[in-house]
Amino acid sequence: MRSSLEKSVVLVGGGISALMSAYFLKKISPDKSIYIIENSSKLGGKYSSFKYEDDLYFDQGMHVIYESCDEDIDNIYREILPESEWNIFHKNEKDIAGVFYNGKLQHYSHYIDLRNVSKNKYQLYLSSLFGSLNKPEDTGSAEKSLRSRFGDLIFKENHAKILLNLYGQEPKNLTDLAIKLTALERVLMFDEPEMLDLMKSSLIRSRIGFPNQLGLPDIRPNEQKALYPKKYGMQNFVDAFEAKLKELGVFVHKNTEVENITLDSGAISSIDVRVSKTENINLAVDTLIWCAGLPSIASGLGVSFEGVQYEQGRKIVYVNLIFDKPINTGRLYYFYCYDQGFSTHRVTNYSEYCPDEKARNRFRCCVELWPEKNNLIPDDLTEDNILGIAISELKTFGVISEQELKFSSVEKNVGRFPLPSLNNQNALNELRTRLKNINLRNLINIGVLSEKEIFFLPDVLNDAFEKLRGAFK
Numbered sequence: 001m002r003s004s005l006e007k008s009v010v011l012v013g014g015g016i017s018a019l020m021s022a023y024f025l026k027k028i029s030p031d032k033s034i035y036i037i038e039n040s041s042k043l044g045g046k047y048s049s050f051k052y053e054d055d056l057y058f059d060q061g062m063h064v065i066y067e068s069c070d071e072d073i074d075n076i077y078r079e080i081l082p083e084s085e086w087n088i089f090h091k092n093e094k095d096i097a098g099v100f101y102n103g104k105l106q107h108y109s110h111y112i113d114l115r116n117v118s119k120n121k122y123q124l125y126l127s128s129l130f131g132s133l134n135k136p137e138d139t140g141s142a143e144k145s146l147r148s149r150f151g152d153l154i155f156k157e158n159h160a161k162i163l164l165n166l167y168g169q170e171p172k173n174l175t176d177l178a179i180k181l182t183a184l185e186r187v188l189m190f191d192e193p194e195m196l197d198l199m200k201s202s203l204i205r206s207r208i209g210f211p212n213q214l215g216l217p218d219i220r221p222n223e224q225k226a227l228y229p230k231k232y233g234m235q236n237f238v239d240a241f242e243a244k245l246k247e248l249g250v251f252v253h254k255n256t257e258v259e260n261i262t263l264d265s266g267a268i269s270s271i272d273v274r275v276s277k278t279e280n281i282n283l284a285v286d287t288l289i290w291c292a293g294l295p296s297i298a299s300g301l302g303v304s305f306e307g308v309q310y311e312q313g314r315k316i317v318y319v320n321l322i323f324d325k326p327i328n329t330g331r332l333y334y335f336y337c338y339d340q341g342f343s344t345h346r347v348t349n350y351s352e353y354c355p356d357e358k359a360r361n362r363f364r365c366c367v368e369l370w371p372e373k374n375n376l377i378p379d380d381l382t383e384d385n386i387l388g389i390a391i392s393e394l395k396t397f398g399v400i401s402e403q404e405l406k407f408s409s410v411e412k413n414v415g416r417f418p419l420p421s422l423n424n425q426n427a428l429n430e431l432r433t434r435l436k437n438i439n440l441r442n443l444i445n446i447g448v449l450s451e452k453e454i455f456f457l458p459d460v461l462n463d464a465f466e467k468l469r470g471a472f473k
């Protein structure tokens, strides 16, 4: 076994949180020895891309970078790729999203539209909404939160069905995060002129959406922008990042598993890793930054899982497609499907946030399927079955009609979407407590769900950098 006796900062998990953290630490302490240990064959995690022949990339569904509104973090993006190599989206162009709901593809907003109902039902919905406005918000579960925001009737006839369809769980068993994951925190109830007036109230603004996302008045509290590489494929950014880190002297080990973590006097003293199933290395540890999920570090440290039952979420299948003409989604970057009877969870139209691709007449689209929503077991389906489902549903959404398919690929081994259930939240809370009780002074947990409700990249990185600044003063 090879040993490195110099104490190093070791980051386990090579997703964006690890890359950003390693770069930041090298900037503040250039002499620090830093290792990134990644168990797959590429860095980037969910921000990596599939690579097909002829350098054809496909991202994992919709993954643009939203800034964290923290200079230390946001400047890094421009230090890895110069500003001229990014498409940068401001204000209303930052996130143009829609939803397929009640048989209609909404291009104007991703909040569910409750205006298309009978006059009588609309009056009842208004009573449901206004009856709840003066009540305090209850965030104890998705159900409690939605009932307190929109009243019982709106919740029962809309959100309850949507959440059950998405996650296969009653909303009383889901957390508030379930509402944020697909933007269920607002509904559309009023037309533009009325909304312009009503939105002067921050309470209304927090519950009622503006029914024309591209015409939303400039009321955002910050200047957060969205970034996507000009050259299609988030992997281009990840590859540039890897090259930069190596240039700075960061050691990157891919296809590498953590075999053993050794403790000594209340700290992690060393870690054994196995590179490409052939070479073992023992690294003396200054600090271990775990960026690969709480369950794996808990298991690596021998924490008891007694009473901790983690429930699996929906299995994801990506169907990557290229058409000869633009798909019929207008300006949308992506839309969710909330209606029952569909396997589609989300459709991404890459051309709108990477327009350079249009010039090459390549119109990429990713259909993210959650087949279990429709009682289908992905492993029982052939790739042809899956492709057929995606194409048929795109036709029903009205997204394709005349378009000719130029390329398709089905990606089945991409894992599951984390189930935002109260049970899982409690399980992770319990693991956090048990990990804290071991009281290791040189372990930092960052990344997706390392803390409650930390999921999207800006939150992941804000949390990570706060911890890094605290630990490496």
Ligand SMILES: Cc1cc2nc3c(=O)[nH]c(=O)nc-3n(C[C@H](O)[C@H](O)[C@H](O)COP(=O)(O)OP(=O)(O)OC[C@H]3O[C@@H](n4cnc5c(N)ncnc54)[C@H](O)[C@@H]3O)c2cc1C
Pocket: 012, 013, 014, 015, 016, 017, 018, 037, 038, 039, 040, 042, 043, 044, 045, 046, 047, 061, 062, 063, 064, 256, 257, 258, 291, 292, 293, 296, 415, 416, 417, 418, 446, 447, 448, 455, 456, 457, 458, 460
């Ligand atoms: C299923 C899923 C879907 C998502 N969809 C979206 C979305 O559509 N839009 C969006 O904005 N955000 C989405 N997110 C959130 C977003 O992906 C994260 O905020 C972001 O990827 C955070 O990066 P990370 O480095 O913490 O984690 P990840 O990107 O998950 O990277 C973790 C890395 O750790 C590696 N790893 C795991 N276990 C080990 C181990 N034991 N040893 C070594 N390496 C290990 C993995 O291979 C991976 O490279 C999604 C997250 C998940 C989990």
